[in-house]
Amino acid sequence: MPMSIARVQKARAQARPKLVLAAQTSRSARPPRKAPIPSTHVRDCWPIVQLAHIDIPIVTERLAGIRHKILILSGKGGVGKSTFTSQLAFALASDENSEVGVVDIDVCGPSIPKIMGCEQEQVHPSGGGWSPVYIMDNLCVMSIGFMLPSPDEAVIWRGPKKNGIIKQFLKDVDWGSDERPLDYLLFDTPPGTSDEHLSIVQFLRNSNISGAVIVTTPQEVSLQDVRKEIDFCRKARIPILGVVENMAGFVCPHCHSESKIFYPTTGGAKAMCEELGIPLLGSIPLDPQIGKACDFGQSFIDINPSSPATKAYLSIIENINSLLDSPKSQ
């Protein structure tokens, strides 16, 4: 039998409060729309960095003889950090009295083996632990890239596994004998402030890091991330050696003159360094020969000795060495 209009209206009126109540209940069960902003990554993770780890004393002892431990950092990816690490390593190793090591802690994107021309090599056990790959008598490299079945193999790891391999790189690798300890150990890191950074800072907390070199490009988007990197270093108490401005201009392949292609942003790194009281170690121009040398695993500075970019690299390296030798960083 069809309901009268009056009965339908009454039924609707009775149902309405229930519907409102149901809606209110489900809304209140949802998280508030304006969720509190999480505190910063470093602040959250700082207690982890400070955590005592059973292996820290072993790492500290293993690395004790190494004169300078230098982190190469960048805020953004692709700014030329691994390229700079490789050229720094080649230049330092050109002095045959210096022993140089490079450890690639960019676990998910290891590019050092390719850039340094040792992609096909493998690591082997030795009496003192894993033997790193020797490119020259006085230049050795360790990277997860040497352990992958193919360079195209993706490493899809969460923090604890990354932490584990970084610990092994520090603890189980034979970084030179007591008679011939390394003068420099360079750490090529992934961009930003991620698990790898927290691991390295944690494991090196008693190992006296000499300092960090932060690589950027001239654009404001890159400089903005450098500020975060500087903040990370300050919170993690890593001394900052300075900032390197990469791709700061363009060297013409025909006439070899340099054009400031990022004008008017060129100069932003200098202004930022002045504002934050950090040395600007130098500016490296964009030179297609750098990309070519990296793709062929060659030392750019050796095969292009008179290029403006080589002069820039060498001047930066001189600045780093004088900072390392200054009493403040001893």
Ligand SMILES: Nc1ncnc2c1ncn2[C@@H]1O[C@H](COP(=O)(O)OP(=O)(O)OP(=O)(O)O)[C@@H](O)[C@H]1O
């Ligand atoms: N000054 C330069 N002139 C020309 N090419 C350069 C210069 N610096 C770096 N490159 C090229 O830019 C590309 C990125 O460089 P690189 O891999 O060193 O960056 P990255 O910061 O280490 O990157 P990632 O974030 O992946 O670690 C490479 O192809 C490299 O050869």
Ligand code: SF4
């Ligand atoms: S810098 Fe001079 S030589 Fe080089 S491409 Fe431009 S105009 Fe030509």
